[in-house]
Every structure is written in structure tokens, then in C-alpha cells.
Amino acid sequence: NAGVTQTPKFRILKIGQSMTLQCTQDMNHNYMYWYRQDPGMGLKLIYYSVGAGITDKGEVPNGYNVSRSTTEDFPLRLELAAPSQTSVYFCASKAGLGTDTQYFGPGTRLTVL
Amino acid sequence: AQSVTQLDSHVSVSEGTPVLLRCNYSSSYSPSLFWYVQHPNKGLQLLLKYTSAATLVKGINGFEAEFKKSETSFHLTKPSAHMSDAAEYFCVVSENWYNNNDMRFGAGTRLTVKP
Numbered sequence: 469n470a471g472v473t474q475t476p477k478f479r480i481l482k483i484g485q486s487m488t489l490q491c492t493q494d495m496n497h498n499y500m501y502w503y504r505q506d507p508g509m510g511l512k513l514i515y516y517s518v519g520a521g522i523t524d525k526g527e528v529p530n531g532y533n534v535s536r537s538t539t540e541d542f543p544l545r546l547e548l549a550a551p552s553q554t555s556v557y558f559c560a561s562k563a564g565l566g567t568d569t570q571y572f573g574p575g576t577r578l579t580v581l
Numbered sequence: 582a583q584s585v586t587q588l589d590s591h592v593s594v595s596e597g598t599p600v601l602l603r604c605n606y607s608s609s610y611s612p613s614l615f616w617y618v619q620h621p622n623k624g625l626q627l628l629l630k631y632t633s634a635a636t637l638v639k640g641i642n643g644f645e646a647e648f649k650k651s652e653t654s655f656h657l658t659k660p661s662a663h664m665s666d667a668a669e670y671f672c673v674v675s676e677n678w679y680n681n682n683d684m685r686f687g688a689g690t691r692l693t694v695k696p
Contacts, residue, residue, distance in 0.1 A: 472624070508590070510671060510686030511625075558624060568613055568632055568675070570684070572624035 470494050472573035474559050480579045481549040489544040489576050491559030497571075498564040500542040502526075502534065504555040505575075511558060517542055518565075549580045583608040585674040587687035595695045600644075600659040602690045604672030607653065614655040615673040615684075616646055625671065631655065642666070667694045 475490045493500065498519045503511040503526075513526030517536040531553055533545040542561075546553060556577050560570040588603040606612060613632045617625040629640025636648040642665075646657045655672060672687040 508688060510585075510688050512686075513684075560625075568615075568630060569627055572617075572626070574622070574624040 472559055472561055472571055474557075474573035474576050476576060477574070478577045480581060481546075482581060483549060483551065485549050486545070486547050487549070487578075489546075489557055489559075489578075491542045491544065491573060492540050493542075493559075493561040493571070494540065495561060495563070495571065496539060497561035498539065499562045500536065501560040501562075501570065502532070502542070502544045503558045503560065504528065505558060506555050514544065514557075546578075551580050554578060554580045583610075583612055583674045583676045583683075583685050585672050585685055585687040587670075587672050587690050589690050590688065591691045591693070593693040593695060594662045596664055597661050600657070600662045600666065600692065602657040602670050602672075602692065604655045604657065604687060605653055606655060606672070606674045608674060608676050610676045613675045614646075614648060615675070616640065616644070616655075616657050617671045617673060619669040619671065619689075621668070628657070628670075662692075662694045664694050664696065667692055 472493045501516045502514040505511050512528045515534040517523045523534050556575050558575045559573040562570045584607045586605045615630045616628040618628050619625050629638045631638045631648045639645045644659045669689045669691050671689050673684050675684045
């Protein structure tokens, strides 16, 4: 199993550009999550999904969108990049309700200039 | 709502000496508590977790943590630090781990291990 994979590893965007961060898991997990990690801060939840076709907002959803068309994939979309979105983004998954351990991808480092 | 405070942003130890990373939590319920480790440019890896079973929890790589309800603490320890332990460590609290999205992360403690 590859676990949770994320692409790209690094990206530099200009203000106003758009991009999609990809996340794929091969563990057949129902729940998937997107977090951002700012310097000196813990992870903050952006969006999450409890299954294909179901998504919901987390703590800091503004400026982002998600979709979940399959169990494996959970892409995160930035429509109009802003410098405040400079961060490291982590995708995670867990098996489902009643399980506690989240498995994390290696992260995407995004810089918006 | 639950929250977690990691009392040290940076801890530096010498190789072979004990490690103590401190974490206090706040919760209205009986929480689940986790420690995750993040090595440079890597994702987060679960070290250990407490979910209302034994209060002394053993994890991977010789780490352990003790849940102390009276002190609302969940400190991470290791008897002897190794160079490979140098990383960022996150304490996480969850009141409803059986729910969807209830994990709250501490700000992290960076552990430096000197030769």
C-alpha cells in the first residue's frame, strides 16, 4: 500500500491564480481530510469528507473548495490564490466512524507571491 | 470545545539523555489523546494514542506517554534520545474521535538532539 499520496510536493503560485492539490489514498478509507499547517502553528482543518459525494467545512474553509467523486480521491481547489494561503497542506484519511487514527500524506508546500 | 497546549515550542537534549515533551489539554468529556511526529519534509506519523484504556501508553521507537486526568496532562517521554528522534512533535486531543472531524492539534514542539 502506498497509503496517502499528495501531488505536487511544492508549488509557487502568483496572486489570483488557481490550482488543485491532489490527494489519493489506497486504503479504502471512507473519511478524508485536508489540513493546513502555518509556521509555529498546529494543523487546522479546511474540509473533510465522510464518503464519496459528501463533504463538509472544517475550521478554515474560506478560499478553498473540495469534491469527493470517488472513495480514493479528495482534491482541494484554490480558485483565487492569496498570500494568506501560503502554507503546507496535508491530506489525511481514516477508516471510518468508530476509528480514531488518521493517516497523513507527505504534504504540499505552497507559496503564493 | 477541546483544546491542547504544548508547553515548549523547542526542546534540546543531548543524545542518550531523557526526553520530556509536555502537553496539557482541556476537555469537557473524556478525551482521546494522540502524539504525532513529523520528520523534516515528511507527513505526520502516529507515535501513540490514549483512548480510555491504560493510562500509561507505549508507542513506537521507545516513546511513552502517561494520561493524568487530575493534571489534564499527556506528556511524552523517552528514556534515552537518539539522533533520529529529532523532529516536530504534535499533541492532539479529540473529544469525539468516533465522530467526523473533532481533532485539535497543538502548535508543536521541535526536538533537537545534540551529539
